[in-house]
Amino acid sequence: MTTMSTTSQMTPDAPQPTVALSEEDALRADIYGLLAGLVRQAPDAELLDWLGGLEIDADGTPLTQAWQALSQAAEAATPDTLERAHFRHLVGVIQGDITPYASWYRQGELMEAALVELRQDLRALGFERTTHTPEPEDHLAALCEVMAMLVTDAAKPRQAGFFFHHLAPWAPQCWGDLAKVESAFYAALGDLGRAFMESESARLQEAASQSAVRIVSPAE
Numbered sequence: 080m081t082t083m084s085t086t087s088q089m090t091p092d093a094p095q096p097t098v099a100l101s102e103e104d105a106l107r108a109d110i111y112g113l114l115a116g117l118v119r120q121a122p123d124a125e126l127l128d129w130l131g132g133l134e135i136d137a138d139g140t141p142l143t144q145a146w147q148a149l150s151q152a153a154e155a156a157t158p159d160t161l162e163r164a165h166f167r168h169l170v171g172v173i174q175g176d177i178t179p180y181a182s183w184y185r186q187g188e189l190m191e192a193a194l195v196e197l198r199q200d201l202r203a204l205g206f207e208r209t210t211h212t213p214e215p216e217d218h219l220a221a222l223c224e225v226m227a228m229l230v231t232d233a234a235k236p237r238q239a240g241f242f243f244h245h246l247a248p249w250a251p252q253c254w255g256d257l258a259k260v261e262s263a264f265y266a267a268l269g270d271l272g273r274a275f276m277e278s279e280s281a282r283l284q285e286a287a288s289q290s291a292v293r294i295v296s297p298a299e
Contacts, residue, residue, distance in 0.1 A: 100230075100231060104230050104231075105231075107230050107279075108227045108228075108230040108231045109227075110275055111223045111224070111226045111227035111230065112223070112224065112227045114220075114223045114268075114271070114272055114275065115219075115220040115221070115223035115224045115227065116220070117268055118169060118179060118218075118219050118220040118223070118268075118272075119218075119220040120165065121158065121161040121162040121164070121165035121166075122153070122158065122161060123158055124158050127153045127156060127157075127158060127161075128153075130149060130150055130153035131150055131151075131153040131154035132150075133146065133150045135147050135150060140274075141270075141274040141277070142271075142274040142275060142277075142278050144270075144274075145267065145270040145271035145273075145274040145275075146271060148267040148270060148271075149264070149267040149268060149270075149271050151267075152263040152264040152266075152267045153264060155263065156263070156264045161262070161264055161265075164260075164262040164264065164265055165265070167262075168257065168260045168262060168265050169257075169265075176256075176260055177253065177256050177257050177260070179218060179219035179220070179253055179257075180194075180214075180215065180217050180218055180219070181193040181194065181197065181217035181219075181222070181245060181248075181249055181250075182194045182215075182217050184248075184249035184252060184253055185248060185249050189215070190215060193217055193245075193249075194215055194216065194217045197216055197217050197222075197245055198216055200241065200244070200245065201216060201225070204225075204229075204237065204241070206225055206228070208221070217245075219250060219253055222245055222246055222250070223246075225241065226238065226241065226242060226246065229241060236287070238283060238286075239283040239284075239286060239287045242279060242280070242283050243280075243283070246276065247276070247280055250272070250276055251273050251276045251277065253272075254269045254270075254271075254272035254273035254276060255269065255273050256269070257269030257272065258270045258273060
């Protein structure tokens with residue numbers, strides 16, 4: 080499957096070493112980047128055309144089925160329609176149908192303990208929020224961007240630790256909630272995000288077991 084990169088809103092505060100990525104890891108990083116971009120803003124005509132033209136190997140897995148549904152929804156959508164749907168579902172006047180923040184899902188309020196802990200971990204990992212980004216760092220898009228950069232850094236222990244501590248406890252539920260919205264495109268995006276989280280969980284658990292890294296779920 081061809082991939083398309085997106086612009087990140089999270090950046091490392093120091094140059095990262097260049098590493099040789101496997102095809103699989105390059106694809107994972109691109110998927111994280113794509114999910115981040117689609118959660119942060121509605122797709123433009125170019126991205127919609129790209130999504131609608133994806134050639135997907137149908138293997139019957141939930142992840143593949145989700146890609147197919149998103150591609151079909153992209154073919155039937157227009158940028159103007161998705162701009163309105165994105166605002167309704169993910170932004171809103173006060174908040175959208177979905178509030179894609181770790182603090183909201185884990186503590187029931189914005190700007191809570193999950194964000195404080197995340198900021199500490201981001202500093203330890205060497206990441207900082209770009210100055211033009213209005214959202215707090217625990218926005219789902221920002222966390223997907225961090226994962227994309229950790230994957231490209233080929234730091235598997237850090238990938239697993241960050242994923243299981245900051246995404247796994249709440250992101251699958253958030254994606255699942257998005258899968259229930261009325262917009263076919265964003266419902267398909269929710270299914271894709273949820274299926275990808277499940278795939279990542281299995282992959283990183285296996286990688287952690289092979290490298291003897293112990294994954295500890297954070298206390299709620």
